[in-house]
Amino acid sequence: MSNDKNPTADQLFFAAVNELAVRLHRQEQPIRLRHASIRSFAYGENFSLKDNEIRFIDKQAERQLHDWKDGYDATEAIRVPRMExxxxxxxxxxxxxxxxxxxxxxxxxxxxxxxxxxxxxxxxxxxxxxxxxxxxxxxxxxxxxxxxxxxxxxxxxxxxxxxxxxxxxxxxxxxxxxxxxxxxxxxxxxxxxxxxxxxxxxxxxxxxxxxxxxxxxxxxxxxxxxxxxxxx
Structure with missing residues (x-):
């Protein structure tokens, strides 16, 4: 397993495709175009992505763009709006x-x-x-x-x-x-x-x-x- 100083080709690819996916979300591209762009980028880098892998990359990019939390746990105070x-x-x-x-x-x-x-x-x-x-x-x-x-x-x-x-x-x-x-x-x-x-x-x-x-x-x-x- 590589360390951070010597990233593998896989790590470099997924970092690049994640950056692309975030950019596509920021441009508010429709989901079909985003998925097509991610697939095309992968082909250009000699990587083959399955549909579920493209969906995962797309969703993770959306999470990153909006800074969504990955759930909550009992170690933190969870602030919620009062019921109206x-x-x-x-x-x-x-x-x-x-x-x-x-x-x-x-x-x-x-x-x-x-x-x-x-x-x-x-x-x-x-x-x-x-x-x-x-x-x-x-x-x-x-x-x-x-x-x-x-x-x-x-x-x-x-x-x-x-x-x-x-x-x-x-x-x-x-x-x-x-x-x-x-x-x-x-x-x-x-x-x-x-x-x-x-x-x-x-x-x-x-x-x-x-x-x-x-x-x-x-x-x-x-x-x-x-x-x-x-x-x-």
């Missing part, structure tokens, strides 16, 4: 919240009218206190459970979009400026590595944004399909 409510007693602020109910009972309508009240600066909703509106509120919606036509109806009714009728069959919809992005069923974002990186970039562009993910669980869909078959 977004909607008193229901949704926590800056946390993952899960709202589960049967289909067609009003989950989407409830959340959208809650958002409309919050964006309007209302101090409460349905008698429960709301968090203070930030200077630059931002909302990201991942809604693969419905197409744009259904989403536009919900958003218009909740006052989160305006509708201009074009003719008997069509209308133009314009989102309120606080909704920075919506991905409906017919214009989806996929929750693979590239899609998650896309969402993460939007979150970075809008610090403190509310991220809403609407979905129908496979288990619930299978149950309802089975119930329909029995009813027939």
């Amino acid at each position: 409510w977004f909607w008193e007693g229901i949704f926590l602020r800056d946390r993952v919240n899960l709202l589960i109910a049967r289909e067609k009972v009003g989950k989407t309508a409830l959340v959208l009218y809650l958002l409309r009240s919050w964006l309007s600066g209302c101090p409460s909703f349905m008698g429960l206190e709301l968090a203070k509106l930030p200077d630059r509120p931002a909302i990201l919606i991942v809604g693969p459970d419905q197409g744009l036509a259904d989403w536009s109806w919900y958003l218009s009714k909740a006052g989160l979009a305006t509708e201009t009728v074009i003719d008997d069959d069509t209308a133009d919809i314009r989102l309120v400026p606080e909704i920075k992005k919506i991905w409906p069923q017919d214009a989806p974002v996929f929750l693979d590595e590239e899609g998650i990186a896309n969402i993460a970039q939007h979150c970075a562009d809008h610090p403190g944004a509310l991220y809403l993910r609407f979905t129908r669980s496979p288990q619930w869909a299978a149950w309802t399909q089975g119930k329909r078959r029995r009813l027939r």
